[in-house]
Amino acid sequence: MLITKPVNEFLDELASNSPAPGGGSVAALSGAIGAALISMVGRLTIGKKKYADVQATMEDVVKKSEELRGKFSKLLDEDTAAFNEVMAALSLPKSSEEEQRKRSATIQEATKKATLVPLNVMQLCEQALHLAKTTAEKGNKNSVSDAGVAVLMLQSACAGAALNVRINLGSLEDQAFVRETSVSFKKILGNVEMLSRATLEQVEKSLG
Amino acid sequence: MLITKPVNEFLDELASNSPAPGGGSVAALSGAIGAALISMVGRLTIGKKKYADVQATMEDVVKKSEELRGKFSKLLDEDTAAFNEVMAALSLPKSSEEEQRKRSATIQEATKKATLVPLNVMQLCEQALHLAKTTAEKGNKNSVSDAGVAVLMLQSACAGAALNVRINLGSLEDQAFVRETSVSFKKILGNVEMLSRATLEQVEKSLG
Numbered sequence: 001m002l003i004t005k006p007v008n009e010f011l012d013e014l015a016s017n018s019p020a021p022g023g024g025s026v027a028a029l030s031g032a033i034g035a036a037l038i039s040m041v042g043r044l045t046i047g048k049k050k051y052a053d054v055q056a057t058m059e060d061v062v063k064k065s066e067e068l069r070g071k072f073s074k075l076l077d078e079d080t081a082a083f084n085e086v087m088a089a090l091s092l093p094k095s096s097e098e099e100q101r102k103r104s105a106t107i108q109e110a111t112k113k114a115t116l117v118p119l120n121v122m123q124l125c126e127q128a129l130h131l132a133k134t135t136a137e138k139g140n141k142n143s144v145s146d147a148g149v150a151v152l153m154l155q156s157a158c159a160g161a162a163l164n165v166r167i168n169l170g171s172l173e174d175q176a177f178v179r180e181t182s183v184s185f186k187k188i189l190g191n192v193e194m195l196s197r198a199t200l201e202q203v204e205k206s207l208g
Numbered sequence: 209m210l211i212t213k214p215v216n217e218f219l220d221e222l223a224s225n226s227p228a229p230g231g232g233s234v235a236a237l238s239g240a241i242g243a244a245l246i247s248m249v250g251r252l253t254i255g256k257k258k259y260a261d262v263q264a265t266m267e268d269v270v271k272k273s274e275e276l277r278g279k280f281s282k283l284l285d286e287d288t289a290a291f292n293e294v295m296a297a298l299s300l301p302k303s304s305e306e307e308q309r310k311r312s313a314t315i316q317e318a319t320k321k322a323t324l325v326p327l328n329v330m331q332l333c334e335q336a337l338h339l340a341k342t343t344a345e346k347g348n349k350n351s352v353s354d355a356g357v358a359v360l361m362l363q364s365a366c367a368g369a370a371l372n373v374r375i376n377l378g379s380l381e382d383q384a385f386v387r388e389t390s391v392s393f394k395k396i397l398g399n400v401e402m403l404s405r406a407t408l409e410q411v412e413k414s415l416g
Binding site for chain 1: 210211212213214215216218219220222223224225226227230231234235237238240241243244245247248251252254273274277281284350351353354356357358360361363364367368371372374375378411415416
């Protein structure tokens, strides 16, 4: 599993001449990093007298951001697995018509999966950004730049995942699936942009 | 060292109620991830017949991106060390005037260091983005989305480091240092925005 590798070994594997892990897994990792920073700011707020009135809110934030971190961490490996499945499908035999039909169906199925993983990363980014907004607004002011970095990591996670959704959508034949996915995709991108902008403005204001 | 910890343990430490590692180290890590993705796209281009005419360019790109990855990786730990030095300085005794003077000077010195680490991250991001632009323009088209994710990670690395530079500049007394740093800071931000936008446009064009 990638998530249990030492950071430097994960980077070595990323930098190698193998296409996986690549940008898709990086997007999931960036999401996990963003969620971890939200948890940190939340935990640096909990138990402080000055922030007693937001204690319950922050406990809820940390519970949710830790759940999201767990989901992002799983998707880090799932993205690489999904990519490898597409590669395996592409190398299936295609001598007979029967084989061609089977290969094509397997490619389509694997590509759908490889689309849903980054789409899921995008959905989780939107959820995490709501939490980042709360920590930037109500969390420990000494850590507001960390809430800002959380937003930046979630933004690039979402935009990176979006690139991967787009590539895969391009090679899918199931037009109903393509339409449905495109609708979710656009909706999330819009919400993520709005949430990120509002939260970064809040961070800027707090930094003075 | 953070860089040799398993990814999940690094994330646990990030999410904990200790302010370091925090956003500063994350910015350096995001830079290292961006550099690793550039190396990957470069290596997936080298040795391919179709890209024979850019072979030398890509070899140069990979050499430089691997150097940058090494530098970013070091800064990941250096940022946390610099932050801890500021914390240590803040907890120095301040009973006598002599102690107060010494404490104040130590805080100022430590804060300068804590400013120069993220400024260095910003400088490396600008250098890496030149390489990302080259890979997006001339590298293996099958990996153009990875070049795009590299840009996104370098963008958030730079913006995250910038938040950390700003915070520290605010508490420095040496106005000559503050002026000089602010000039570099603004110049880098401008260049990084220009480079990122141009490269992401190139990526979009390639994705069609």
